[in-house]
Amino acid sequence: MPESSNSPPKSNSKKMRRQEAEALILSAAEKVFSEAGFGGATMQLIADVAGLPKANLHYYFPTKESLYRQVVQKIFLDWLKAADVFDHADGPAEGIGAYIDAKMEISRRHPEGSKVWASEVMHGAPVIQDYLETTLKEWTDGRIAVIERWIAEGRMDAIDPRHLLYMLWATTQHYADFGHQIATLNGSTELTDAQWQEAKENIKRIISRGIGARD
Amino acid sequence: MPESSNSPPKSNSKKMRRQEAEALILSAAEKVFSEAGFGGATMQLIADVAGLPKANLHYYFPTKESLYRQVVQKIFLDWLKAADVFDHADGPAEGIGAYIDAKMEISRRHPEGSKVWASEVMHGAPVIQDYLETTLKEWTDGRIAVIERWIAEGRMDAIDPRHLLYMLWATTQHYADFGHQIATLNGSTELTDAQWQEAKENIKRIISRGIGARD
DNA sequence: TCTGAACTTGACCATACGGTCAGGATGATC
């Protein structure tokens, strides 16, 4: 219901509402942080991308770090939400397949978020360590229980659920985080619709057969 | 033959040889760049880690960017070299298995390098774009040819070689790049020898079965 | 012992950065 409009943020009208301004800044910040990293990003550049004076950013977000924290939190929540498909499935091929589709769609539509997350974790998660230890751990444990149930029911081979999850994350996020490398190897062209489809099918096929899924 | 010594770089003796000093600086730089990213790293911190005055770094490496470039180049060459195991194999299970072992060993022993590479690519490869377009492309094309031969010989299913390679890179490098997240989910403990072994076995098993390898 | 090239370094500089602030603009409410 409170969905923000998708129109280009070109509005020159003064007096934005708080929610609107924060969304605009967060969007610009996500792009800049993903392109330059936390250390390489500057408040001035984020302001330029958002089309606002730098001082205005500090009105909504007191510090660079607080802005960054909110960017990462937003990404994490979107990412967790999209993972629910895992549960509404009967067996591993269906559940994991749907999860791969969902995560590949995120990699395609929101690669910036994936890159910011990767950068944050690679640098030791200084800002979202607590999320890793609480929310992510709980989510992971829940999914591990589902996979163990599938194994117990003979619906797939006895694969270590942890390493399977890491493989799913790694493979799907790779298409966002290393999208530039993939595009370069693709003749310096972004993947087409068909190539994204191929990628998804390949991943689903290899993993589904690899774990001996038999829903 | 011209292998540098493995002794701790604590030497206080003056007048290092050029090779020795450069190796010391490159090692410190790799660590700092991997922890902070290019933008977040400072020459002062690299100097502190190397145990040298900052001005000395600029004697060997004129600019921060030139130092960074050499760090990335060194990583890339090590990484390519370790990939030769791919060719000296009879079939996919053996070749890909050996490649997974080699890359996992790199992820375990030199996670810093993997992180620097990931960071560079994620930010659009501003420094090593030419490597992607030439050396990496050639290496990739060579490996694709090998995989296509295996497929033609009926030694594995008809999987798109590109996406298979991306999956191998993604999965193995994930253990370096996201090592902090993995350790956190592992009860805030680094993976043990046995857990690394499990990880390798899981990956090899899933992919080997997933592509229908029959050496 | 002398020479000179290679190396080392403390002090310094210009710039760019994150962040502050005072004062102005806006618009909903009465």
Next chain:
DNA sequence: GATCATCCTGACCGTATGGTCAAGTTCAGA
């Protein structure tokens, strides 16, 4: 149209950064 909380912003500040430099130090070879 007066009030006032919210929002906006140009100008400014202290600091930290990448990089420079000139004055040293070291040591192999003559």
